[in-house]
Amino acid sequence: MLATQGLQAFYGDAQALFGIDFTLAPGEVVAVIGANGAGKSTFLKCLTGLVKAPRDAVRFRGEGIGGLPPGEIVRRGVGMVPEGRRLFPSLSVEENLLVGASARRPGPWNLRRIYQLFPVLQEKRRNPGTALSGGQQQMVAIGRALMANPEVLLCDELSLGLAPIVIQEIYRALPRLTQEGMTVVIVEQDVQTAQRVSQRLYCFQEGRVSLAAASTQVTREQVSRAYFGV
Template sequence: MLEISGLSAAYGQLTAIRDISLTVESGGILAVIGANGAGKSTLLKTIAGQLKATTGSIRFDGADVTALSTHERARRGIVLVPEGRRLFGSLTVHENLQIALSAKRSGVWSLESVYELFPLVAERRRRRAGDLSGGEQQATAIARALIANPAVLLLDEVSLGLAPAIVGQLYDRLPLILEQGTAILLVEQDVAQARRVSDEVHCLLQGRTSLAGKDLDLADISRAYFGAEATA
């Protein structure tokens, strides 16, 4: 579904990610973990087209999309839920969701189906997005992305700043999304949550891949997450 090969990206002269390769299978979930500054959000921004790749390629459904704009990638089915949610605070929840209809592809997700997936979002549909709690905003941001009917959903820091109970509720919805055939590339600092829901874990350290695979040992993950010197 999504194949990243030798991908690098930079902010000006500062290289943020280097030579990253990974694959997200159709209907699967891959978690990218790492500490602050590891390059996780930069990776998602580059895949979504918000940041230009300096080297490497991004192939989606067999086609090279490395040079396509963010809008063109969304039309093809690559949709990002950004860190910080980026909702329009002055608009209602329902109005925020309606905005996504302009990029909607054919598929199972609609206003009605995302309201069914997130009952709390349905209950808050007439409230201004700026008045919602952090968990309500995150659920709304995911619902907005789903309305576009993504083939690959890019989730950036779902748990950031949220209470554990709320995080658990959001993560419990991910299998329901996968059941509809949507693949998920998940960026997360919470290693336990990432391991619980993902098929495979990909760890970044200082912009590079430090570990990748399935059923990884927690000690190996810890070394890859913080660097070998952290455990010396």
């Protein structure tokens, strides 16, 4: 469904990705793990057009999408929950959600469904997005991406800065997304969470894939070797 082949990425002269081969099948949850600076966010940004990539290095439903404008990629069905949530501070929760609907595609997600998924957002729907707790803001960020009815949802560090119980609450939404036919990529620093919620995982190390495996089959030793390179 979504794949990269030999994907390289650069910031000016500095190379961040050195030939990433990645595949994603419909309905899968795939995790990307790796240390700080390994290239996880850069990888997601290449999938969404925020970092330039050669057209055919990123393929979605058989077509090259590398380097297309981000809005075009959203309209084709690739949605992203960015690192750090990035809510609009002057907008209410509901207005933030509606921003996501500007690239709206046909599909099951609408305000009512988002509020079913995260009931606390309905209670807070008139509050400024930034007046919420970190976990609630993350729910808004997820809901905003869902409002566009993506086929693939890319999530960058959903758990960053959140308490373990809140992380669990966020990740409880995942099975409900996949039941709706959503395909999901999660970037996650917490290896245990990543293994628990995904079917397959990729570990990145210094811009390269150091491990690609079924999540239940990798050992702790394999992961730490792939993670730290020791």
